[in-house]
Amino acid sequence: MLDVTSYVIDDNKTGNHQLDVVVSGIHCMSCVKSIENKLYSFPEIQTARVNMSAKRLSFTWSGDKEQGNYLLKAVNDLGFEAKPYVSDAVEATSKAETQALLKAMAVAGFAMGNIMLLSVAIWSNTDGQMGEATQRLFYWLSAIIAVPVLAYSGRPFFRSAFKALSQKQTNMDVPISLALLLATSLSLFELFAKTGAKLYFDSVVMLMFFLLIGRYLNIQARGKAKSAAGDLLSMMEGTATIINDDNSHKTIPFKEIKENMLLQVTAGEKIAADGIVEDGYSELDTSLLTGETMPQETSIGDNVFAGTINISGPLKIRVTKAGQNSLLNDIIKLMENAEQGNARFVRLSDRIAKLYTPVVHTLALLAFLFWYLIMGVGVHQSLIYAISLLIITCPCALGLAIPVVQVLASGRLFKKGILLKSGDALEKLAKTTTVFFDKTGTLTIGILKLINKNDISKEHIKLAASLARQSTHPLSKAITNAYDGKFYDLKIEDIAGHGLSTKWKNKAIKLGKRDWIDFKDTIAPNDQSPELWLSIGKSKPIRFVFCDDLRQDSKEVVSNLHNRGIKTHILSGDRLAVVEKIALSLGIKNYQATILPDKKADEINKEKATGAHVLMVGDGLNDAPALTSANVSISPATAMMITQNAADIVFQGDKLFPVLEVLETSIVVSKLTKQNLALAFIYNIFAIPLAFAGFVTPLAAAIVMSTSSIIVVLNSLRLNRNVNKRLNS
Amino acid sequence: MIALLYLIPITLFLGLMGLVAFFWSMNNGQYDDMEGAATRILYDDEDDNEDNKK
Numbered sequence: 001m002l003d004v005t006s007y008v009i010d011d012n013k014t015g016n017h018q019l020d021v022v023v024s025g026i027h028c029m030s031c032v033k034s035i036e037n038k039l040y041s042f043p044e045i046q047t048a049r050v051n052m053s054a055k056r057l058s059f060t061w062s063g064d065k066e067q068g069n070y071l072l073k074a075v076n077d078l079g080f081e082a083k084p085y086v087s088d089a090v091e092a093t094s095k096a097e098t099q100a101l102l103k104a105m106a107v108a109g110f111a112m113g114n115i116m117l118l119s120v121a122i123w124s125n126t127d128g129q130m131g132e133a134t135q136r137l138f139y140w141l142s143a144i145i146a147v148p149v150l151a152y153s154g155r156p157f158f159r160s161a162f163k164a165l166s167q168k169q170t171n172m173d174v175p176i177s178l179a180l181l182l183a184t185s186l187s188l189f190e191l192f193a194k195t196g197a198k199l200y201f202d203s204v205v206m207l208m209f210f211l212l213i214g215r216y217l218n219i220q221a222r223g224k225a226k227s228a229a230g231d232l233l234s235m236m237e238g239t240a241t242i243i244n245d246d247n248s249h250k251t252i253p254f255k256e257i258k259e260n261m262l263l264q265v266t267a268g269e270k271i272a273a274d275g276i277v278e279d280g281y282s283e284l285d286t287s288l289l290t291g292e293t294m295p296q297e298t299s300i301g302d303n304v305f306a307g308t309i310n311i312s313g314p315l316k317i318r319v320t321k322a323g324q325n326s327l328l329n330d331i332i333k334l335m336e337n338a339e340q341g342n343a344r345f346v347r348l349s350d351r352i353a354k355l356y357t358p359v360v361h362t363l364a365l366l367a368f369l370f371w372y373l374i375m376g377v378g379v380h381q382s383l384i385y386a387i388s389l390l391i392i393t394c395p396c397a398l399g400l401a402i403p404v405v406q407v408l409a410s411g412r413l414f415k416k417g418i419l420l421k422s423g424d425a426l427e428k429l430a431k432t433t434t435v436f437f438d439k440t441g442t443l444t445i446g447i448l449k450l451i452n453k454n455d456i457s458k459e460h461i462k463l464a465a466s467l468a469r470q471s472t473h474p475l476s477k478a479i480t481n482a483y484d485g486k487f488y489d490l491k492i493e494d495i496a497g498h499g500l501s502t503k504w505k506n507k508a509i510k511l512g513k514r515d516w517i518d519f520k521d522t523i524a525p526n527d528q529s530p531e532l533w534l535s536i537g538k539s540k541p542i543r544f545v546f547c548d549d550l551r552q553d554s555k556e557v558v559s560n561l562h563n564r565g566i567k568t569h570i571l572s573g574d575r576l577a578v579v580e581k582i583a584l585s586l587g588i589k590n591y592q593a594t595i596l597p598d599k600k601a602d603e604i605n606k607e608k609a610t611g612a613h614v615l616m617v618g619d620g621l622n623d624a625p626a627l628t629s630a631n632v633s634i635s636p637a638t639a640m641m642i643t644q645n646a647a648d649i650v651f652q653g654d655k656l657f658p659v660l661e662v663l664e665t666s667i668v669v670s671k672l673t674k675q676n677l678a679l680a681f682i683y684n685i686f687a688i689p690l691a692f693a694g695f696v697t698p699l700a701a702a703i704v705m706s707t708s709s710i711i712v713v714l715n716s717l718r719l720n721r722n723v724n725k726r727l728n729s
Numbered sequence: 730m731i732a733l734l735y736l737i738p739i740t741l742f743l744g745l746m747g748l749v750a751f752f753w754s755m756n757n758g759q760y761d762d763m764e765g766a767a768t769r770i771l772y773d774d775e776d777d778n779e780d781n782k783k
Contacts, residue, residue: 052765
């Protein structure tokens with residue numbers, strides 16, 4: 001049972017405890033209800049609520065802190081995998097930012113509605129029925145509403161524009177801020193000067209409202225970046241025990257380990273540095289390096305690496321490389337470099353913004369000069385024309401073109417259990433030419449299953465399961481999973497690295513490796529599959545064969561990729577024979593076996609150097625550097641947190657189909673984005689000359705510009721239909 | 730036209746109340762789970778859970 005007491009939040013006033021968890025497997029309200037009702041059936045529960053949109057559960061209970069473990073287990077037993085949720089500072093600030101935007105939007109909306117109320121009245125005054133005093137009153141009221149609202153809702157734009165200008169650059173917010181401030185100042189001036197000219201408070205407020213909508217969508221699409229290298233680094237915090245020359249033991253932090261020290265590593269402990277085994281015999285969990293959960297035997301003279309876990313027996317290790325030089329540190333450095341490289345990826349929308357704003361500013365200035373100097377219509381009118389130009393070219397549609405589609409795609413994928421870290425992932429995914437797959441846990445389900453269950457008598461399975469149930473060895477777990485029913489109560493001896501033995505009905509029972517079971521006839525096949533042997537007394541031992549199945553649709557997905565002309569590779573830390581078999585059955589021509597994590601990243605960089613655009617799909621800790629080095633990466637939700645953080649996209653479930661789904665989605669997103677940009681471009685082609693020629697008032701500009709934004713949004717809504725069409729064809 | 734003198738302030742006041750209500754509902758976390766809220770109305774046992782505990 002998972003111990004989550006370190007995640008529990010205590011309320012000192014009421015004495016209650018609270019736990020927040022992320023839950024996967026929620027499809028609909030009945031899932032939510034079954035979780036909540038189950039929790040409420042416990043008397044100590046105070047509140048329990050599932051947030052269906054975010055797939056999070058938060059519950060509070062009175063009494064013991066440890067009770068939280070049982071409550072969480074109850075949720076897991078229902079079939080929903082629940083893990084503690086830690087919200088970090090990045091997430092908190094982004095939530096605050098989003099809320100601030102929504103508030104600014106609400107205020108702008110309120111102002112827009114009320115000022116329009118007054119403006120429509122003024123516009124209806126075609127035959128002068130409204131007295132001049134009333135008209136002035138309405139204008140003053142508009143001003144009183146507009147100015148504070150501008151100061152409040154305009155802040156996101158002003159702040160961003162100010163930041164850019166202070167760095168001697170411009171961004172999309174500079175012309176917007178300029179238009180807002182100019183229009184307001186001009187209108188205020190005309191109001192005080194009582195010239196009776198038309199005022200544009202309504203345009204200003206309407207502009208802000210629609211821009212804020214675009215802004216909000218933009219933030220949703222950006223997502224948050226997580227540094228996975230940092231996570232890996234924190235894995236190597238801790239203390240180790242060294243044996244001095246006089247055989248005394250000392251505990252020192254990992255950082256202080258140096259070459260030639262002798263480390264004492266007990267069962268269950270993490271190995272802190274690269275070295276050679278001087279004494280002891282044990283099994284290691286080398287998943288960091290090979291991605292395999294099958295323990296590797298290790299004895300005197302073998303090389304071991306930092307980050308691997310010692311499973312069964314104590315070892316004495318002579319350090320060869322420590323700290324900075326260890327393999328783990330190489331991996332971390334690789335990831336840090338790759339992450340920095342990724343940060344240089346400039347979004348398409350940012351690139352467009354760089355070109356667009358100087359052009360817009362120049363045009364507005366030209367318009368003003370043209371009308372003032374050449375046409376001679378006076379400062380006021382020239383300014384109006386310039387402002388109209390600024391408003392109509394306002395990059396609303398442009399600013400929306402990309403994020404809207406990305407946000408829609410994100411939401412659609414989330415419903416299907418695919419999590420996008422940010423909209424950029426889609427942009428990067430659409431260009432994929434080559435896919436690298438990890439084997440275990442990616443192409444395969446990653447769980448060992450007993451496959452010759454039907455060839456073994458139920459009695460033998462029961463016996464084996466009774467022996468296996470207390471062992472944490474992956475093969476033992478597979479046997480225990482294959483058996484439902486009562487177990488025998490046996491006294492079991494665990495011989496590290498070999499197997500389990502016991503006495504039953506006066507016979508010696510052994511469950512373990514082939515060499516350890518006294519086995520005279522060696523006719524049994526050795527096809528390299530994971531196996532365990534059960535021997536009962538002197539009778540012929542029984543073979544248990546295991547296999548890590550390919551995902552149901554791995555073959556389909558791979559052939560689909562081939563049909564599109566996408567090249568595929570397998571990179572695996574497992575043995576050649578196993579990798580070859582899978583590569584052949586899937587039709588993948590390029591494969592590499594027994595490959596170390598840094599070499600995986602090397603392969604990807606090599607491919608990238610040939611101009612290919614690489615997608616990496618992997619789940620192991622040993623895939624993290626490769627995931628970060630690839631152009632874009634995907635990992636299953638069964639992966640460790642570190643690996644999930646390294647990937648751009650995470651998918652749930654035991655099918656490989658999500659990889660295809662997200663690839664299709666990214667292609668449709670790319671198409672729609674291009675259409676939206678084209679629409680925005682065409683709109684500008686017509687709008688700019690019209691505004692320049694003076695046919696557009698600021699109000700008309702605001703309306704037309706908003707319409708173009710709406711058209712872009714409507715076009716983006718075709719996403720769902722288009723992706724469905726492509727997937728079904 | 731006298732009517733305008735009290736009608737306009739009333740309009741603005743009502744609009745402002747709407748805005749305040751929106752701010753309150755946002756701070757109250759009512760927008761955090763749109764999907765859940767939408768389907769929760771279909772279930773009758775919401776109140777049972779709340780009553781049993783408080």
